[in-house]
Amino acid sequence: MSIAATRILEPGQIEAPAGLIRFLILAGRDLFARRADRFRFLAKGHSLGNYLAFLALLAEAQQVALDQFPALSLPGPNEQALCREHGMPLLAARSWSRDPAWRVALSMILQRMEAAALPSAACETIAELRQASATELEEKADRILAGDLADISPRELPFIASALQVYWVRMTSSLGEGAFGRLEQGGICPVCGSYPSSGIVGSDASEPGLRYLCCSLCASQWHMVRIKCSSCESTRGINHFILEGSSGAVKAESCDDCNAYLKLIYLEKDRQMDAMADDLATLALDMLMDSEGKERGGPNLFYHPGGLP
Numbered sequence: 001m002s003i004a005a006t007r008i009l010e011p012g013q014i015e016a017p018a019g020l021i022r023f024l025i026l027a028g029r030d031l032f033a034r035r036a037d038r039f040r041f042l043a044k045g046h047s048l049g050n051y052l053a054f055l056a057l058l059a060e061a062q063q064v065a066l067d068q069f070p071a072l073s074l075p076g077p078n079e080q081a082l083c084r085e086h087g088m089p090l091l092a093a094r095s096w097s098r099d100p101a102w103r104v105a106l107s108m109i110l111q112r113m114e115a116a117a118l119p120s121a122a123c124e125t126i127a128e129l130r131q132a133s134a135t136e137l138e139e140k141a142d143r144i145l146a147g148d149l150a151d152i153s154p155r156e157l158p159f160i161a162s163a164l165q166v167y168w169v170r171m172t173s174s175l176g177e178g179a180f181g182r183l184e185q186g187g188i189c190p191v192c193g194s195y196p197s198s199g200i201v202g203s204d205a206s207e208p209g210l211r212y213l214c215c216s217l218c219a220s221q222w223h224m225v226r227i228k229c230s231s232c233e234s235t236r237g238i239n240h241f242i243l244e245g246s247s248g249a250v251k252a253e254s255c256d257d258c259n260a261y262l263k264l265i266y267l268e269k270d271r272q273m274d275a276m277a278d279d280l281a282t283l284a285l286d287m288l289m290d291s292e293g294k295e296r297g298g299p300n301l302f303y304h305p306g307g308l309p
């Protein structure tokens with residue numbers, strides 16, 4: 001794959017008035033099964049095939065953990081109303097007091113991954129995490145949720161992050177869209193306050209052509225107008241890049257004002273694309289943007305800032 005830059009123009013999009021647009025789309029209960037299929041598909045013939053195939057197994061384990069998730073505590077109607085009224089994320093990643101049930105999800109994921117024929121380094125990591133104390137695991141979770149991914153071992157990150165994702169998806173699907181309100185800041189998740197891993201254009205659940213940002217933690221999608229930087233909301237100096245020779249199904253949208261970029265995934269090119277899987281299958285585009293001096297506007301929790309393990 002060539003990683004030469006191709007700068008392209010993005011046509012403006014006339015959108016319906018904001019009030020008529022579905023503002024929030026929560027992840028479906030089959031999110032991880034679909035994601036696993038996508039990772040498996042992308043792994044075929046890919047230079048990072050082993051890595052993507054490993055993530056397919058991890059996503060499968062996430063689906064099992066979601067399906068068998070134990071009972072958990074959720075915010076009540078008063079708390080929901082208060083957050084909606086004050087424009088605060090109800091399940092804020094940094095401050096929500098986590099139910100220990102998320103560690104049950106982690107155990108389920110580790111148990112399933114243990115049964116897979118993984119390389120010895122991954123098996124060692126699984127064994128270490130299975131022996132880690134609750135305090136140690138909670139500290140690691142705190143760091144991930146605070147965005148300090150560089151402080152976590154690259155081998156541990158995907159396992160712990162995968163359990164946290166399952167926990168947040170489980171909470172959102174129990175509460176439903178009506179529990180959540182809009183935030184003033186358009187670039188962070190209205191559900192949990194995290195940054196987006198990527199943006200999706202043309203979601204199944206909305207009008208064609210609209211852009212939704214996809215949360216790196218809870219996989220909720222929230223509407224944001226196109227031709228606007230998702231990091232600083234500037235409308236000037238927005239550029240789009242694709243890898244030379246690519247179909248344009250994944251583009252990087254960069255901003256001259258804040259120097260951030262976010263990948264946009266165009267579902268009209270392929271309905272099976274996934275916000276997390278297709279992001280990781282296009283790391284060459286991240287290398288290109290890095291060489292342009294741009295920084296990612298949000299993390300992918302399966303990707304360590306220090307590179308692949």
Ligand SMILES: [Zn+2]
Binds near residue numbers: 218
């Ligand atoms: Zn979120």
Ligand SMILES: [Zn+2]
Binds near residue numbers: 229257260
């Ligand atoms: Zn910006």
